[in-house]
Amino acid sequence: MQSRFFTLTGYPTGLPERELFSLEHQELPALGEGEVRIRNHWLSVDPYMRGRMTGMHTYIAPFELGKPMEGGAIGEVIESNDSRLKIGDTVSHMGGWRDIAQVSAEGVTPLPDIDVPEQAYLGVLGMPGMTAWTGLNIIAECKPGDNVLVSAASGAVGSLAVQLAKAKGCHVVGIAGPAHKLAWLESLGIEPVSYRDRTAQELSDAIKLASPNGIDVYFENVGGICLEAALSQLNEGARIAVCGMIDSYNAETPPPGPRNLAQLVVRKAKMQGFIVADHWASYRYFLNEVAPQVAKGSISYKETVQEGLESTPDAFLALFEGGNTGKMLVKLT
Incomplete structure (x- = not known):
């Protein structure tokens, strides 16, 4: 059996060129002990993958040039050399960017028996949701009554963060760009604020209008002017959870820092970065809380779907142009 997969042919500077992604194929060897073969149905592309294209080891190893790329995937077991996994099982794993994955069973997880579409485990019930x-x-230790601000609030992570905060009884403001994304946030009961064509000061003023009592919790996905604007609206004792800073992922030179970091001192605020993998032991608590809400429709989520393995690099690059509402996925046929 053949597997088709993408490799990276060089490490990019700035926004990656489409030509750096090469579609290859190979004959798969016989299954080894403890291995499984999976026909992928869905592939995930995520902003963090840009960090794996630098050639440098950060909190995760870089992609190796000429080797199959990796990412979250959902698929069906078609051959198994592990007693825990049966043919026909639907599973999640990290053998993405390919159609057929042959991987160690240690990294393969059967999907829970919950009445949701299988691809939800790449988005609202997967890594972004967690x-x-x-x-x-x-x-951020968010509590009822907090005033919460979320950047990239219509994305895979931000769109759940705003809804979880809203469900706690918080006043929630979401930063996004296009009108249709702002309208979706408003339909969820979120105060929408656009960053488009605004300076940091103008964005700060817009946040103040949307949240006159300041900001207690800021969920940071973007950086840049969003961070500077948020810092100027912090309340005393505010907490900032730094998930990512997509604004700088393709920067060719180091971007300037916020001019008002002193607000952390003045407001006695806490700003902490985190990597979700370090907290994966809590996944079952997340699933117990969120999965029933997703199953009954009380949590809304959107997916942007591109079709076919060949579209995977295009789906990835679209993340940096605002081309997704909710989770960006690739559906294999």
């Missing part, structure tokens, strides 16, 4: 829950609850 990231939102972790940042809000564990890092």
Whole structure:
């Protein structure tokens, strides 16, 4: 059996060129002990993958040039050399960016028996959802009555963060760009604020109008002017959970820092970065809280779907152009 997969042919500077992604194929060897073969149905592309294209080891190893790329995937077991996994099982794993994955069973997880579409485990009930829950609850210690601000609030992580905060009884402001994303946030009961064509001061003023009593919790996904604007609206004792700073992921030179970091001192605020993998032991608590709400429709989520393995690099690059509402996915046929 053949597997088709993408490799990276060089480490990019700035926004990656489409030509750096090469579609290759190979004959798969016979299954080894403890291995499984999976036909992928859904692939995830995520902003963190840009950090794996630098050639440098950060909190995760970089992609190796010429080797199959990796990422979250959902698929069906078609051959198994592990007693725990049966043919026909639907599973999640990290053998993405390919159609057929042959991986160690140790990294393969059968999906829970919950009445949700299988691809939800790449988005609202997967790593992005767990990231939102972790940042809000564990890092920012969000509590009822807090005034909460979320950047990239219509994305896979931000759109769950705003809803979880709203469900706690918080006043929630979401930063986004296009009108349709702002309208979706408003339909969820979130105060929408656009960053488009605004300076940091103008964005700060807009946040103040949307949240006159200041900000107690800021969930940071963007950086740049969003961070500077948020810092100027902090209340005393505010908590900032730094999930990511997509604004700088493709920067060719170091971007300037916020001019008002002193607000952390003045407001006695806490700002903490986190990596969701360090908190994965809490995944079952997240799932117990969020999965029933997703199943009954009380949590809304959106997916932006591109079709076919060949579209995977395009789906990834679209993340940096605002091309997704909710989770960006690739559906394999």
